[in-house]
Amino acid sequence: MLASTARGDHEAVTERSVVSWQPGAGRVVGIGSALSFRQPTHDVCRGNRETLVADAVSFLADEGSVPLTGRPKGSATLSAMRERLDDDPHRPGYHVSPPANWLNDPNGLVHWNGRYHVFYQYNPTGPFHGTIHWGHAVSDDLVHWEDRPVALSPSPDGPDRDGCWSGCTVDDDGVATILYTGGRGTAQLPCLATSTDDSLTSWVKDPDNPVIDELPAEPEVLRTEDWDGEFRDHCVWREDGVWHQLIGAGMEDGGGAALLYVSTDLREWEYRGPVLTGDRDTAGTVWECPELLDFGEKQLLHVSNYEDVVYFLGQYADGEFAVEQRGRLDHGDFYAPQSMWTDDGRTLTWGWVKEARDIGAQWDAGWSGSLSVPRELSLAEDGGLRQRPAPALTELRGNGDHRDEIRLRAGGCHELDVRSRQFELQATVQLTDADAVELRVLETPDGEERTPIRYTATSEVVVDRTQASTAPEATTDSQRMTVTPYDAPLSLHVFVDGSIVEVFANERRCLTSRVYPERTDATGISLATVGGSATVTDLDCWELDSAWRS
Numbered sequence: 001m002l003a004s005t006a007r008g009d010h011e012a013v014t015e016r017s018v019v020s021w022q023p024g025a026g027r028v029v030g031i032g033s034a035l036s037f038r039q040p041t042h043d044v045c046r047g048n049r050e051t052l053v054a055d056a057v058s059f060l061a062d063e064g065s066v067p068l069t070g071r072p073k074g075s076a077t078l079s080a081m082r083e084r085l086d087d088d089p090h091r092p093g094y095h096v097s098p099p100a101n102w103l104n105d106p107n108g109l110v111h112w113n114g115r116y117h118v119f120y121q122y123n124p125t126g127p128f129h130g131t132i133h134w135g136h137a138v139s140d141d142l143v144h145w146e147d148r149p150v151a152l153s154p155s156p157d158g159p160d161r162d163g164c165w166s167g168c169t170v171d172d173d174g175v176a177t178i179l180y181t182g183g184r185g186t187a188q189l190p191c192l193a194t195s196t197d198d199s200l201t202s203w204v205k206d207p208d209n210p211v212i213d214e215l216p217a218e219p220e221v222l223r224t225e226d227w228d229g230e231f232r233d234h235c236v237w238r239e240d241g242v243w244h245q246l247i248g249a250g251m252e253d254g255g256g257a258a259l260l261y262v263s264t265d266l267r268e269w270e271y272r273g274p275v276l277t278g279d280r281d282t283a284g285t286v287w288e289c290p291e292l293l294d295f296g297e298k299q300l301l302h303v304s305n306y307e308d309v310v311y312f313l314g315q316y317a318d319g320e321f322a323v324e325q326r327g328r329l330d331h332g333d334f335y336a337p338q339s340m341w342t343d344d345g346r347t348l349t350w351g352w353v354k355e356a357r358d359i360g361a362q363w364d365a366g367w368s369g370s371l372s373v374p375r376e377l378s379l380a381e382d383g384g385l386r387q388r389p390a391p392a393l394t395e396l397r398g399n400g401d402h403r404d405e406i407r408l409r410a411g412g413c414h415e416l417d418v419r420s421r422q423f424e425l426q427a428t429v430q431l432t433d434a435d436a437v438e439l440r441v442l443e444t445p446d447g448e449e450r451t452p453i454r455y456t457a458t459s460e461v462v463v464d465r466t467q468a469s470t471a472p473e474a475t476t477d478s479q480r481m482t483v484t485p486y487d488a489p490l491s492l493h494v495f496v497d498g499s500i501v502e503v504f505a506n507e508r509r510c511l512t513s514r515v516y517p518e519r520t521d522a523t524g525i526s527l528a529t530v531g532g533s534a535t536v537t538d539l540d541c542w543e544l545d546s547a548w549r550s
């Protein structure tokens with residue numbers, strides 16, 4: 001018997017994350033999928049059984065040289081997995097993506113021992129959310145990345161048996177320490193792990209996990225059919241020698257909340273109460289992945305409420321957040337962001353860029369999800385939020401095209417010399433009497449497929465997906481954001497990468513979108529006006545290099 005959902009008389013059918021473990025001198029190879037050893041009448045069961053047996057036999061016969069399907073063992077395997085997807089035109093080249101399979105939230109972002117570490121929610125068993133591990137990528141310059149082995153895996157008998165969910169990394173007097181959410185059955189509770197090496201490759205889980213073992217009594221945490229309490233995700237910082245931790249939650253008598261705990265050793269935590277609670281109707285039922293950022297004069301708290309990333313700008317003091325302004329961090333497919341602090345005091349933020357295609361297409365592709373480019377968040381002179389692409393991204397620039405000025409007449413169109421699916425474009429757009437200017441990307445020569453990024457006289461930026469792809473199942477809804485009061489003229493900064501379109505408007509508002517053109521010649525870039533004339537100045541377009549070292 002290699003693996004089983006029964007242990008003694010305990011039926012463990014819900015233990016989806018059991019992968020492999022070593023009882024005594026033996027080795028058990030587990031599987032994260034339903035399996036039947038009865039007469040295999042069902043195709044899926046038969047397929048699973050055959051895969052299990054074939055993989056297990058070859059693995060036991062020749063460990064190492066025959067990797068188990070979908071079970072990455074080390075950097076070489078991860079690179080091979082990544083290379084196999086190289087020809088997929090929808091795969092991003094310079095965004096952080098999983099080597100294959102599934103990625104969601106960025107986690108534990110940290111600049112450690114001179115290198116930048118990005119961990120992320122990762123399912124090594126397939127391109128779907130389940131059996132969540134922490135994937136790991138490392139960089140010396142924030143733009144070239146290398147895959148590292150999985151950093152955290154669920155422990156079959158641990159409080160994180162069903163998943164190692166989102167969390168953060170802190171420096172505990174020289175020891176890199178992760179606070180993350182362990183999922184087990186209907187419980188989600190905070191767990192801790194410490195790194196045993198400076199490359200942050202090996203992590204040891206605290207034997208006393210979970211470090212908080214019950215939900216706060218007051219106010220009552222929202223209980224659902226699936227969960228004892230909506231209570232997860234961590235943001236930890238040290239203030240006056242005391243560790244502070246925010247945990248995301250939903251409240252029984254309210255909306256989402258960010259709950260505060262304090263500790264002197266990261267292991268014993270004392271509950272202090274919500275720093276902010278939202279209105280269920282306007283700010284969501286549950287707040288996931290809360291993060292508090294300090295910009296000196298003001299603080300920013302952002303939360304992800306299943307739909308949007310909502311941010312609050314204001315004053316945080318003594319466990320309470322006084323809101324002065326509120327907004328959305330992004331108006332598209334961007335979720336659960338997390339930040340890293342650079343040595344020179346800048347805040348860099350990455351978000352999960354979700355897929356906008358159905359589950360079948362994600363299975364066929366063999367991968368799902370990517371991280372955004374890093375954004376530098378700061379306070380603008382007027383006290384509002386500024387978001388701009390991290391300056392390090394300029395390192396990726398290759399061939400370019402520069403135009404001082406392009407005058408567009410009514411109905412006119414101007415094609416750029418660069419043709420690419422992996423580029424950056426920056427320009428200033430002034431509408432004279434035009435109703436709109438369109439920057440069309442991922443465009444076929446006959447215009448059958450194209451994604452216009454439209455700046456309108458009504459002060460909106462729209463990513464129009466109605467013609468983005470000829471695939472019948474492709475998403476056709478458009479995504480939009482208002483750019484007032486920062487819109488005249490509009491500085492547009494756009495990053496296109498495979499199936500990702502990321503738009504920065506006047507270094508203020510962002511819209512991250514996904515499109516999946518089918519045709520290999522969907523590489524054109526052009527400018528056009530709608531209903532009048534307009535001027536585009538200081539246009540630069542660069543092809544960008546890939547980020548992954550093989």
Ligand code: FRU
Nearest residue numbers: 105121132165166232288336
């Ligand atoms: C946000 C989230 C977190 C959770 C993680 C699980 O996308 O749902 O709340 O920790 O993803 O993968």
